[in-house]
Amino acid sequence: MSPELQAQGRFEITFWRSVFTAIFVGGFLLLVRRDFVGSLRRAGTAGLMSGAMWATMFTCFMLALTLTSTANTLIVLAVAPLTTALLARAFLNAPIQPRTWAAIAIAMVGIGAMFADSLRIESGAAVLGMLIAFGAPLASAINVVILKKRGQSVDLIPAVFLGGILSAALVLPFALPFIADARDISLLAVLGFFQLGLPCMLLVIAARHLSAAEVALLGLLEVVLGPLWAWLGAHEVPAMSALFGGALVLSALMLNEVVAARRASFARR
Secondary structure (H helix, E strand, O other): OOHHHHHHOHHHHHHHHHHHHHHHHHHHHHHHOOOHHHHHHHHHHHHHHHHHHHHHHHHHHHHHHOOOOHHHHHHHHOOHHHHHHHHHHHHHOOOOOHHHHHHHHHHHHHHHHHHHHHOOOOOHHHHHHHHHHOHHHHHHHHHHHHHHHHOOOOOOHHHHHHHHHHHHHHHHHHHOOOOOOHHHHHHHHHHHHHHHHHHHHHHHHHOOOOOHHHHHHHHOHHHHHHHHHHHHHHOOOOOHHHHHHHHHHHHHHHHHHHHHHHHHHHHHO
16 A cells, blocks of 8 residues: 555545455355345344444544554454453353463463563553554454354354444545545455455354354454564565564464363263
8 A cells, every 4th residue: 555545544544444344245245145135134233233343343443543653552452352252251151271370361361471662651642542452352342242153043244244234334534635546546446355344254153153252263363463464575584573472472362272172072972
């Protein structure tokens, strides 16, 4: 993307990503499911609530970046597994296994290690940005609870479409006047399709089979893999602290799933 858009157009980036997310998911419902209107109708109140949470997540992240640093924002996002586990415990009576608590703790330490050197709170705006950033993990936790509570009986993939529409509508007044060129919009279409649309649909499906805390832990992969993609695609060599922290997070995720798989194997014997 053009440097001008990256520096001044975060609301426009959010707008186009949300629009293309809605187009991708809407196209799936229209062309694959062949039941666009019916899918939206059946999603009902749960779909509207989940859509509002998707919109909050799509919007809060980029809004936070306009006020505080990327490191500050990502560290706040690291509380998502803990917030999700607590809400799932409160509203779903979902027991959290000790292995999952351990994985959450290790993952949070890992995220802290990745970005501790870059953490800076230099102004009131930075504090406000971090508070706004907290809207993303909080909305994510509420969304996972909705997906777990209603996602078994109601298809909530249409909620991702609603989230894209709501997010685009929210940021449109702040995105004008548009400065993105055709190349920028093409890249944002790719991001909308494959960074938001498809992963969010897969998360809805995964939530039917994983615990709430496990869904949130897997969401941390986006934070961990970001520096890796920057390394591979833009030759931005990550610091050793980033590599160490990322290794901690990945180890926590793998340990949690390996222990779960072994226990399931013993239970079948």
